[in-house]
Amino acid sequence: MTTTLAVANQKGGVAKTTSVASIGAALAELGQRVLLVDLDPQACLTFSLGIDPEDLEVSVHHVLTKGTDPREVIIETEDGVHLLPATIELARAEADLLTRTGREHVVKMVVEDVEDDYDWVLLDCPPSLGVLTVAALTAARGVLIPLQCETLSHRGVGQLLDTVHDVRRFTNRKLEVWGVLPTLYDGRTNHSRTVLETIAETYELEVVEPPIPKTIKFAEAPAAGRSILATSRTSKGAQAYREVAANLVTRAGRKKR
Ligand code: ADP
Ligand code: MG
Numbered sequence: 529m530t531t532t533l534a535v536a537n538q539k540g541g542v543a544k545t546t547s548v549a550s551i552g553a554a555l556a557e558l559g560q561r562v563l564l565v566d567l568d569p570q571a572c573l574t575f576s577l578g579i580d581p582e583d584l585e586v587s588v589h590h591v592l593t594k595g596t597d598p599r600e601v602i603i604e605t606e607d608g609v610h611l612l613p614a615t616i617e618l619a620r621a622e623a624d625l626l627t628r629t630g631r632e633h634v635v636k637m638v639v640e641d642v643e644d645d646y647d648w649v650l651l652d653c654p655p656s657l658g659v660l661t662v663a664a665l666t667a668a669r670g671v672l673i674p675l676q677c678e679t680l681s682h683r684g685v686g687q688l689l690d691t692v693h694d695v696r697r698f699t700n701r702k703l704e705v706w707g708v709l710p711t712l713y714d715g716r717t718n719h720s721r722t723v724l725e726t727i728a729e730t731y732e733l734e735v736v737e738p739p740i741p742k743t744i745k746f747a748e749a750p751a752a753g754r755s756i757l758a759t760s761r762t763s764k765g766a767q768a769y770r771e772v773a774a775n776l777v778t779r780a781g782r783k784k785r
Pocket of ligand 2: 544573652
């Protein structure tokens with residue numbers, strides 16, 4: 529059975545895209561077949577996996593709005609994962625889909641088309657709670673919420689959970705919150721720990737372990753077109769994402785039985 533996870537948080541810069549690329553590469557290392565879907569018009573995931581969106585003639589936009597076969601668009605990346613890439617054209621998808629019946633289900637339809645080929649589908653959501661994020665949550669079995677533990681401004685989490693609640697009511701009753709993934713984590717400071725504990729308690733959320741340490745190595749990976757697992761194999765950041773991936777595999781297995 530395929531496990532589809534949405535990685536969502538309407539706040540930008542919390543490491544959604546970094547987490548999708550790194551967890552994807554880590555799952556591939558574990559022998560899992562992985563599809564990553566770039567649902568952000570900024571196409572950062574696509575770019576960070578070594579693909580220039582400007583070189584693409586078809587992208588996830590065509591799949592979502594024009595019915596193009598996803599297999600014609602999916603690309604194999606050097607990190608051992610497959611990618612359904614985005615381009616800036618996706619910015620139009622929100623508007624194009626807004627008047628369409630069934631728009632919440634467009635991502636789900638795509639996932640169902642290809643899921644026999646994959647053990648995992650990871651959806652990289654844009655920094656908003658618009659049509660694309662709702663469609664991702666509608667397609668997903670679980671949602672992971674990356675959260676940077678630098679600031680106390682986590683009010684957005686409540687809004688995201690309201691959206692999750694609506695999605696459960698209207699389009700995907702089975703959606704589970706798999707928890708918050710602490711990112712940009714500086715374990716040396718009490719501040720990071722306090723932020724994390726406050727959030728987990730306030731919203732009664734599980735914390736996906738281990739926290740991803742803040743390290744400069746992450747800045748170098750996207751420019752190389754590879755995830756940190758390739759550019760900095762033994763770094764603490766890469767190691768943390770490997771542990772997260774292993775824990776996700778365990779969790780997916782546990783839930784299956
Ligand atoms: P989002 O997709 O939520 O907007 P990104 O994954 O694009 O966030 O990350 C935002 C920035 O933070 C990027 O420049 C990325 O390289 C950097 N970053 C991500 N994770 C870490 C980390 N653990 N330590 C240091 N920098 C990080
Ligand atoms: Mg992003």
